[in-house]
Amino acid sequence: MRHLPSTDDREHHDSRSPVVRFCAQLADSSAFNIAIFVVILANAVVLGLETYPAVAREAGGLLRTLNDVFLAVFVVELAIRLTAFGSKPQEFFRSGWNIFDLLVVVASLAPGLRENALLLRLARLARILRVVRLLPDLRVLTIAIGRSIPGVLSLTVLALLVVFVYGMLGWTIFGDHAPEQYGTIGEAMLTLFVTLTLENLPDQLALGRELSDWTILYFVSYALVAAFLIFNILIGVVINSLEEARAIEHARERADALEHGASPAPTVEERVLAVREALDELEADLRRG
Numbered sequence: 001m002r003h004l005p006s007t008d009d010r011e012h013h014d015s016r017s018p019v020v021r022f023c024a025q026l027a028d029s030s031a032f033n034i035a036i037f038v039v040i041l042a043n044a045v046v047l048g049l050e051t052y053p054a055v056a057r058e059a060g061g062l063l064r065t066l067n068d069v070f071l072a073v074f075v076v077e078l079a080i081r082l083t084a085f086g087s088k089p090q091e092f093f094r095s096g097w098n099i100f101d102l103l104v105v106v107a108s109l110a111p112g113l114r115e116n117a118l119l120l121r122l123a124r125l126a127r128i129l130r131v132v133r134l135l136p137d138l139r140v141l142t143i144a145i146g147r148s149i150p151g152v153l154s155l156t157v158l159a160l161l162v163v164f165v166y167g168m169l170g171w172t173i174f175g176d177h178a179p180e181q182y183g184t185i186g187e188a189m190l191t192l193f194v195t196l197t198l199e200n201l202p203d204q205l206a207l208g209r210e211l212s213d214w215t216i217l218y219f220v221s222y223a224l225v226a227a228f229l230i231f232n233i234l235i236g237v238v239i240n241s242l243e244e245a246r247a248i249e250h251a252r253e254r255a256d257a258l259e260h261g262a263s264p265a266p267t268v269e270e271r272v273l274a275v276r277e278a279l280d281e282l283e284a285d286l287r288r289g
Contacts, residue, residue, distance in 0.1 A: 040134070046063050047067075078102060108124070140245045140249050144245035151240075159226065164189060166188075166226070167189040171184065173215060195227075196227055205219050
């Protein structure tokens, strides 16, 4: 989760102060991360309570005080994580999550922020997003979302092209029969976009059959191409991005384990190879027996 100095390095360098060693051990402990996680959840609860007018009137001062306390805790947490790097504070910025935490805390302390209620709420809301770095599975999902964006954008262009082509066909076929839904290319594309959910497909089929039974081919082909094919491609893009995100997170965990002098967990390929070797040895023993 963090790029911290290894325990062995800290033990072999007497020049490191006890404060640095203490901060490094504290920032790397599970109890510390759980405590920060609880504070983030409490901050989310307070932000939610502020949306109730009655609660804000009766306990507005207390809620503001709690928000200040949460901010102080986050400042102390950031100071501890930064101090853990000792004489190499630049290593702190190797982690994107550390940079995100720093930006969120600095934004909350920006001059003039408290005078702007909207910006203050946005800064407090951004603090809740810090929970992502504390949950490994949530980090994987976040990375997967980011890596899927290029593929999703390309798929969006393809989907718009399909909807436009079918919209033009729909305008040609149903423009006079159903002008409210297909009178213009914009109306036709909007109608077909809603049809992607397939909820109004029976209504569209009934509309087409009023004109001709051959229109069934139009709606069935659209459902197969747009609704089924494109959605399945989208699922494939997301699954592929999720696998890449898992590989990235696993590689980062292995790098952190090596940096701390620990033995990294074996990969799936390594475990499969070990099982195959064990089976080969067992088969060889059986043949000799």
